[in-house]
Amino acid sequence: MLLFFEQLLNGLQLGVMLFLMSAGLTLVFGIMRVINLAHGSLYMVGAYVAATVFLHSGSFLLGLLAALAAAGMVGMLMELLVLRRLYGRDHLDQVLATFGLILFFNELTVVLWGRQPLFMNVPELLSGTIEVIPGAPYPSYRLAIILAGILVAGFLWFLFNHTRLGMRIRAGASNREMIAALGVNIKLLNTLVFGLGALLAGLAGAMAGPILAVESGMGESILILTFVVIVIGGIGSIRGALIAALLVGMVETLGGFLLPALLRLFLPAATADGAGASLASMSVYILMAAVLVWRPHGLFPAHE
Amino acid sequence: MRDLLLETDNLEKRFGAVQASKHLSLQVARGEVHALIGPNGAGKTTVIKQLAGEIMPDAGRILFDGQEITCLPAHRRARLGLARSFQITSIFEQMTVAENIALAVQAHMGHSFRFWRAAANDRQLLEPTESALERVGLEQRSRVPAASLSYGEKRQLEVGMALAGNPKLLLLDEPMAGMGPGGTVKMTELIQRLKGSLTILLVEHDMHAVFSLADRITVLVYGESIAVGTAQHIRSHPEVRRAYLGEEQE
Amino acid sequence: MSFSPFRRRLVLGTGLTILLLLPAMASFAGDPYLITLFSRILIYALAAVSLDLIIGYGGMVSLGHAAFVGIGAYVVGILSFHVQDGSLLLSWPFELQASDAALLVWPAAVLISALMAVLIGSVSLRTSGLQFIMITLAFAQMLFYLAVSLEAYGGDDGISIWSRNRLPLVDLSDDSSFYYICLVCLLVFLYLSHRLVFSRFGRVVRGAKQNELRMQSLGFPTYRYKLVCFSIAGAGGGLAGVLIANQNEFVSPGLLHWTHSGELIVMVLLGGMGTLFGPVFGAAALLLMEELLSAYTEHWMVFLGPFLILVVLFAKRGIYGWLSGAGGNHA
Numbered sequence: 100m101l102l103f104f105e106q107l108l109n110g111l112q113l114g115v116m117l118f119l120m121s122a123g124l125t126l127v128f129g130i131m132r133v134i135n136l137a138h139g140s141l142y143m144v145g146a147y148v149a150a151t152v153f154l155h156s157g158s159f160l161l162g163l164l165a166a167l168a169a170a171g172m173v174g175m176l177m178e179l180l181v182l183r184r185l186y187g188r189d190h191l192d193q194v195l196a197t198f199g200l201i202l203f204f205n206e207l208t209v210v211l212w213g214r215q216p217l218f219m220n221v222p223e224l225l226s227g228t229i230e231v232i233p234g235a236p237y238p239s240y241r242l243a244i245i246l247a248g249i250l251v252a253g254f255l256w257f258l259f260n261h262t263r264l265g266m267r268i269r270a271g272a273s274n275r276e277m278i279a280a281l282g283v284n285i286k287l288l289n290t291l292v293f294g295l296g297a298l299l300a301g302l303a304g305a306m307a308g309p310i311l312a313v314e315s316g317m318g319e320s321i322l323i324l325t326f327v328v329i330v331i332g333g334i335g336s337i338r339g340a341l342i343a344a345l346l347v348g349m350v351e352t353l354g355g356f357l358l359p360a361l362l363r364l365f366l367p368a369a370t371a372d373g374a375g376a377s378l379a380s381m382s383v384y385i386l387m388a389a390v391l392v393w394r395p396h397g398l399f400p401a402h403e
Numbered sequence: 404m405r406d407l408l409l410e411t412d413n414l415e416k417r418f419g420a421v422q423a424s425k426h427l428s429l430q431v432a433r434g435e436v437h438a439l440i441g442p443n444g445a446g447k448t449t450v451i452k453q454l455a456g457e458i459m460p461d462a463g464r465i466l467f468d469g470q471e472i473t474c475l476p477a478h479r480r481a482r483l484g485l486a487r488s489f490q491i492t493s494i495f496e497q498m499t500v501a502e503n504i505a506l507a508v509q510a511h512m513g514h515s516f517r518f519w520r521a522a523a524n525d526r527q528l529l530e531p532t533e534s535a536l537e538r539v540g541l542e543q544r545s546r547v548p549a550a551s552l553s554y555g556e557k558r559q560l561e562v563g564m565a566l567a568g569n570p571k572l573l574l575l576d577e578p579m580a581g582m583g584p585g586g587t588v589k590m591t592e593l594i595q596r597l598k599g600s601l602t603i604l605l606v607e608h609d610m611h612a613v614f615s616l617a618d619r620i621t622v623l624v625y626g627e628s629i630a631v632g633t634a635q636h637i638r639s640h641p642e643v644r645r646a647y648l649g650e651e652q653e
Numbered sequence: 654m655s656f657s658p659f660r661r662r663l664v665l666g667t668g669l670t671i672l673l674l675l676p677a678m679a680s681f682a683g684d685p686y687l688i689t690l691f692s693r694i695l696i697y698a699l700a701a702v703s704l705d706l707i708i709g710y711g712g713m714v715s716l717g718h719a720a721f722v723g724i725g726a727y728v729v730g731i732l733s734f735h736v737q738d739g740s741l742l743l744s745w746p747f748e749l750q751a752s753d754a755a756l757l758v759w760p761a762a763v764l765i766s767a768l769m770a771v772l773i774g775s776v777s778l779r780t781s782g783l784q785f786i787m788i789t790l791a792f793a794q795m796l797f798y799l800a801v802s803l804e805a806y807g808g809d810d811g812i813s814i815w816s817r818n819r820l821p822l823v824d825l826s827d828d829s830s831f832y833y834i835c836l837v838c839l840l841v842f843l844y845l846s847h848r849l850v851f852s853r854f855g856r857v858v859r860g861a862k863q864n865e866l867r868m869q870s871l872g873f874p875t876y877r878y879k880l881v882c883f884s885i886a887g888a889g890g891g892l893a894g895v896l897i898a899n900q901n902e903f904v905s906p907g908l909l910h911w912t913h914s915g916e917l918i919v920m921v922l923l924g925g926m927g928t929l930f931g932p933v934f935g936a937a938a939l940l941l942m943e944e945l946l947s948a949y950t951e952h953w954m955v956f957l958g959p960f961l962i963l964v965v966l967f968a969k970r971g972i973y974g975w976l977s978g979a980g981g982n983h984a
Binding site: 132195199200204210385395396 | 787801926966
Binding site: 455457481489505506511516517521523568 | 849855860874875
């Protein structure tokens with residue numbers, strides 16, 4: 100039972116990461132109608148910069164700030180140089196160009212940092228464990244991630260519900276013509292939204308550093324889960340992204356834990372573990388397929 | 404009781420706070436040209452979309468040729484003989500004029516899971532395609548890419564595609580939209596020629612065209628039918644004059 | 654649009670002549686590696702042509718085509734594993750012997766790929782646009798993880814194939830013979846696609862790409878036509894997978910990885926989308942470029958990435974369009 104709670108927290112933590120990734124991306128999809136495969140590259144940039152600055156300065160906070168700055172800047176540059184030219188074009192062009200960006204960034208990190216993964220320590224302050232549930236110590240770093248996610252969600256909620264800028268962005272995500280009608284400087288707004296998305300991706304990457312190996316191509320597995328989240332949540336919807344991120348995080352984590360156990364009830368142990376593991380790795384995608392059969396536009400479609 | 408080809412029974416459609424169709428009961432007799440008129444925002448296109456199966460009504464029934472079609476998808480209705488033209492020209496720009504028509508012909512010749520023979524040399528398609536081209540007066544332009552037609556010709560092609568399957572009912576959604584006076588005359592003549600050979604439900608803003616073509620007219624205001632009758636009857640109908648014609652007479 | 658039949662014939666004739674004479678040229682140049690390289694090009698060309706059927710003609714931007722390539726390859730790999738092992742492919746509900754006879758294995762692999770395409774397509778095609786791209790990607794990724802989790806078949810490490818499939822009269826282990834088999838497969842698939850694209854079916858699919866709503870109001874249940882097109886493309890991808898497995902004598906989950914799907918899209922666009930022969934040129938260009946660049950630097954992708962962006966922004970017609978003066982959707 101304690102193990103179950105631990106897995107639940109792990110699922111929550113993955114969900115938070117996915118939310119950070121998908122909040123920005125879903126807005127980019129919603130407002131600019133552009134598919135950006137290179138969003139995962141921003142996550143990777145965040146992780147690499149955080150790891151490097153942390154290694155050299157010894158300060159996690161400095162690493163985190165550097166990661167945010169780097170990801171935000173790279174993101175805005177990306178928008179200015181490449182994505183801006185792709186708005187309104189065929190999705191196929193967007194796929195191909197941003198695929199080109201991925202290849203570029205993956206190889207660039209290899210050139211700069213080599214093929215060996217970097218390992219990043221958990222900051223001193225958060226290296227211990229906390230007993231959230233009595234008898235089940237949980238790493239405080241992972242709790243900090245969950246907390247950070249809650250803070251960001253709160254910040255976004257405030258931004259989109261109580262500030263002029265945020266409300267305009269949200270209006271734009273559900274109705275693009277609206278933005279032009281309101282007389283907003285669209286070019287600037289696009290760059291800002293993109294920068295915000297990049298910042299959040301960079302934050303996710305920097306926080307993932309101490310948990311995962313920092314290596315070239317690390318952005319892609321989370322990118323694909325992020326897509327799943329966005330599709331389930333409904334393109335352009337922050338609320339949908341939040342709910343779907345938590346859902347996907349839970350299914351992904353608990354699936355790997357529960358499915359083998361469940362199958363053991365009526366299959367031999369070895370077969371059950373094998374089948375359970377395959378089912379678990381597929382469960383998120385099965386979830387997505389199920390949601391789409393039920394609601395082709397996702398749970399909370401922002402359009403229409 | 405006259406022979407009805409199309410009948411709607413208390414159609415209801417809402418978009419949020421807007422009631423686009425309200426207790427709408429429409430009756431189109433076989434062989435007539437029936438016009439649907441009303442001020443902007445009266446819900447005319449919404450009716451066409453519900454009849455064609457592009458959106459589903461919230462409540463009510465649609466009967467076509469003695470059969471309930473309320474829940475049928477668009478392609479099934481088309482197969483039953485309910486064709487429509489679009490207000491915004493909706494043709495296959497990258498294909499030739501003949502290919503556009505041939506696609507419409509093909510739609511009514513059984514399934515198209517035919518993978519081998521080149522459609523361009525398909526005898527079964529050629530003959531009906533040519534006759535449909537002649538009907539709308541585009542036989543000289545058959546090899547031209549649709550994208551390079553003039554606006555008026557595109558409108559003709561639009562109607563030609565709807566005609567190609569020999570439908571029982573033709574829904575024409577503002578066929579004269581955006582046309583100059585010459586084009587309007589041409590289109591009016593085209594519809595006049597079609598009159599009698601099939602039933603037409605015409606949505607149109609050009610009142611001159613409507614009064615010269617329509618056997619009967621239904622007036623729609625805020626999604627509700629306020630009057631039905633001959634051109635004569637509608638012209639003199641007090642409620643229509645107040646709600647609709649009064650606004651139009653500048 | 655300048656469209657010159659003569660130029661087109663010249664380009665295609667030259668290309669075909671090079672492909673037909675390649676093994677002879679390779680042995681003349683004393684470089685047998687050329688045969689391996691060009692076999693690879695032919696196989697990827699086949700995969701890219703099949704992808705172009707859905708992207709270029711059907712307007713269905715699939716970012717998961719590598720899944721079908723992977724399925725075809727895994728069918729060959731799994732069967733050869735059992736043949737080598739001497740074990741049964743299935744012991745329940747009925748006993749099924751594995752086989753390495755190409756005439757049996759290849760059609761089975763193609764069929765299974767097509768069936769999987771029906772399955773994946775039937776869910777994915779309920780959506781369009783952005784969602785369709787992401788769903789096809791997600792399905793491919795799902796199969797990728799499935800392949801990784803197949804512990805019995807090597808998991809992450811994949812399956813080594815001890816010998817290529819057997820074909821009567823032709824020795825597939827001979828690289829020249831294998832090359833010609835690949836060429837025949839590609840040419841046959843190109844011919845079938847040519848018939849398909851200009852048939853009634855092809856017209857419906859092209860129409861659905863340009864204006865799906867209008868197709869429905871004309872009376873076409875477009876979903877079914879798109880689904881059939883999707884599964885034909887899946888079959889083509891499966892055949893390419895069969896050939897890849899035989900060429901490499903090895904299959905691994907990497908074949909299903911989404912970057913592989915991305916590369917196939919690159920080939921289609923580079924060569925010329927919506928042209929039958931374009932993807933062949935695209936596959937050749939990408940693989941040759943990879944070969945040349947990697948001779949100079951191991952970090953050649955740093956150059957490939959920006960190159961792709963430039964292609965998208967400035968060279969939409971693709972190599973084939975540029976060589977032959979033909980635009981998309983004509984041949």
